[in-house]
Amino acid sequence: MAARYWQHPNASHRALRWGVVALVVAGVGAYLVYKAGLGTGAAMGAAVALIASACVVGEKLWPLLVWWRKRGAPVPAPTPADVGTAKDILAGLVAQQRFEETALRSLGDPAPMPVPWSSTERR
Structure with missing residues (x-):
């Protein structure tokens, strides 16, 4: 409240x-x-x-x-306009969260991810 x-x-x-x-x-x-x-x-x-x-x-x-x-x-019961407004707000919040998470996790970075490896000399 x-x-x-x-x-x-x-x-x-x-x-x-x-x-x-x-x-x-x-x-x-x-x-x-x-x-x-x-x-x-x-x-x-x-x-x-x-x-x-x-x-x-x-x-x-x-x-x-x-x-x-x-x-x-x-x-009072929500009107169709209220439901539409709520959908738009929720869609905007989800898109914003997705953008922030993408930047946080560097998902848009084109550089390859470093993976350490070594040869075992086996066939």
């Missing part, structure tokens, strides 16, 4: 948005702690760290919660 989440086209925008939310919430929390006069800068720093870490944890848990809510939803 995490891999699919980060492969989403808007993943960078989503991460940036959550980072901005974490900074804003931490800043508001620090301001409220300062205004309430709850103590020293160390207490304010601890409050900011707690709020920022809560935002980061929330950013990681959000996809899990969305998945959990939708887990009972029926999955």
Whole structure:
């Protein structure tokens, strides 16, 4: 699930948005702690760290919660266009893997393979 989440086209925008939310919430929390006069800068720093870490944890848990809510939803059947797209993607991946393996194993190299031999002097 995490891999699919980060492969989403808007993943960078989503991460940036959550980072901005974490900074804003931490800043508001620090301001409220300062205004309430709850103590020293160390207490304010601890409050900011707690709020920022809560935002980061929330950013990681959000996809899990969305998945959990939708887990009972029926999955629609693939259309012929989906099947054709999947075939094209698979064919491209197999061709790429074949090309890489050919280069890795030097199968396209026209030089003869060295084979050591010696004469046994027998007929």
